[in-house]
Amino acid sequence: MLEIDPAKANEAEPLRQKIEQTLLSLIGVKKAQIILTAHKDFQADKPQMKQPPARENLKPAGVKHIICVASGKGGVGKSTVAASLAMALQQSGLKVGLMDADIYGPSVPKLFALESFKANFTGGKLAPAEAKGLKLMSIGFLVDGEAPMIWRGPMIQSALRQFLQDVDWGALDVLVVDMPPGTGDAQLTMAQKVPLSGAIIVSTPQDIALIDARKAIEMFKKTDVPILGLIENMSYHICENCGHESHIFGHDGAKHTAEKNNIPFLGAIPLEANIRLSSDQGELTPHELFKNVVKSLVEKLAT
Structure with missing residues (x-):
């Protein structure tokens, strides 16, 4: 099972096929199946850069x-x-x-x-x-x-x-x-x-x-x-x-x-x-x- 970014599913397909072929070429391996999986909140798991709080400005307007x-x-x-x-x-x-x-x-x-x-x-x-x-x-x-x-x-x-x-x-x-x-x-x-x-x-x-x-x-x-x-x-x-x-x-x-x-x-x-x-x-x-x-x-x- 290979977890991917859902937005890049098409790009991942050639990789999936290559991994399957590589596994099947190994001695003793008769069957191999690679499944692509993804979660909708994939990006949410990545650490997000926190925005610094806005600096308070007490300068009088005039x-x-x-x-x-x-x-x-x-x-x-x-x-x-x-x-x-x-x-x-x-x-x-x-x-x-x-x-x-x-x-x-x-x-x-x-x-x-x-x-x-x-x-x-x-x-x-x-x-x-x-x-x-x-x-x-x-x-x-x-x-x-x-x-x-x-x-x-x-x-x-x-x-x-x-x-x-x-x-x-x-x-x-x-x-x-x-x-x-x-x-x-x-x-x-x-x-x-x-x-x-x-x-x-x-x-x-x-x-x-x-x-x-x-x-x-x-x-x-x-x-x-x-x-x-x-x-x-x-x-x-x-x-x-x-x-x-x-x-x-x-x-x-x-x-x-x-x-x-x-x-x-x-x-x-x-x-x-x-x-x-x-x-x-x-x-x-x-x-x-x-x-x-x-x-x-x-x-x-x-x-």
């Missing part, structure tokens, strides 16, 4: 580009850099939004003097705050500013999904996302479920911060997110009295890390009292470095 500003280590000034970048992009003539994805430690309300603002639903969408020509959203606009966010991973993911899908961002050229420190749930949600145009890494010069910055770089590489560059924050301090430049946290650590990882070094921002003061007062002005950063980003996004 947003052209999404850029994440990330750091491995907390306390390196990432939120200040994200806010400065968003303002500089807006000042260049682009329509820009800033999404505060740091659920545990939101900074956008303080940076823009919006601690009292509370977001409301309008037409089924959350209405973002608006300041300095930017559209802004933060968990700080939904809960009391002093309330700790004691949330597990799934709730973080749900909040990010809501910020992306349920906020009335409108038409934006760029949405800047201020990421939380680390390489956890929030980072994976953004990297895997949002088609990011790229990520900017922020670090201070010392090794203890660069260790985690390298982890962030590696995470984005593994998730195929383009790394647009690395910024060294609090790079040096200039004495207000004598003008002496002090490298309090080390020298060129981020620059060397960028070179080793073959990513652009976007520049260094000094440790200045006026940056700290303006941030605390909600009157942040982008450092002059961001003019060149924006020029570089606009060129990359246009390609």
